[in-house]
Amino acid sequence: MMNILCFSIFNGQIKMITYGYNQFSTHGKSNTSQDYSAKNISNNMSLEIRAYAPKPHFANLFREKELIFQHEGKIRIFDIGRISRETKTLIEKQGGMLAWRGQEATTFVSALINKQIDDVCTQFGKGIPSHRKAELFKHLEGIAKREHITDKLDVNGANSSVKHCVMSNRYLIKQLRKLERNFPDDKNKINTKIIDKCAREIACDMLNISDKNLRSIENQAREMAHKILTAGG
Known part of the structure; x- marks a missing residue:
């Protein structure tokens, strides 16, 4: 488990959030998953930037970013790096x-x-x-x-x-x-x-x-x- 720091814009306020991640490999390619909990899902819209490691070692940490959209219990992730x-x-x-x-x-x-x-x-x-x-x-x-x-x-x-x-x-x-x-x-x-x-x-x-x-x-x-x-x- 590795903790990653995120910054969230929620209802006009900036807040700092730490997420836990599990890293796993898919078809020989490194990927990163995020542990979501129910308390992170709000009925109000929030946008969070997540930085993650494209490869499972610290030298590549924070090279990629995703935008995490949450609204009314639904989550969608946008690949900002792409x-x-x-x-x-x-x-x-x-x-x-x-x-x-x-x-x-x-x-x-x-x-x-x-x-x-x-x-x-x-x-x-x-x-x-x-x-x-x-x-x-x-x-x-x-x-x-x-x-x-x-x-x-x-x-x-x-x-x-x-x-x-x-x-x-x-x-x-x-x-x-x-x-x-x-x-x-x-x-x-x-x-x-x-x-x-x-x-x-x-x-x-x-x-x-x-x-x-x-x-x-x-x-x-x-x-x-x-x-x-x-x-x-």
Whole structure:
């Protein structure tokens, strides 16, 4: 038995979970199983990232990742490693990783910040004046540089190429369609959350961005937007 550390996003809260694993071999290939218990299955939706060893020795530990979806007693596992590899292959074909990485870091992080700002604006029922939003982005750009997230932000950034690749990934589309049969009424919400989580995990790995730092700048974006709107814009 080996314990593996997981991070779970549940109802907007980050929690740390340790799982026990049994390793076994199938047709000469190493695999890893997880010991699920009833207490881990919630009636509310949760998404957990699991890192596992593709081979039964510690040198290869944490090379692969899976997204574990739980909702209303049902579990489905998505192979993030596969989606990531296919995304990298697609990017290499379209011009190469080096040329892509700098621009995507700007676009991906800017899109996340804009999402946080939009959520706050929705709560207040009004938008932030363009000049105040530009000031907000300028301030956050300084933070992004210090925290080694990205050197530049784009106030108009919205369309991440990583997210586009994830949304069009054939494997993921097939898995989501299977999941939709169990939750037809919630399929749009579930699909969005799974796609966003996969894209975020893959982008952080490919762009070498700390998810902790990313959450920090998202929180600061929300706080600043809230202060601006509370003060009347």
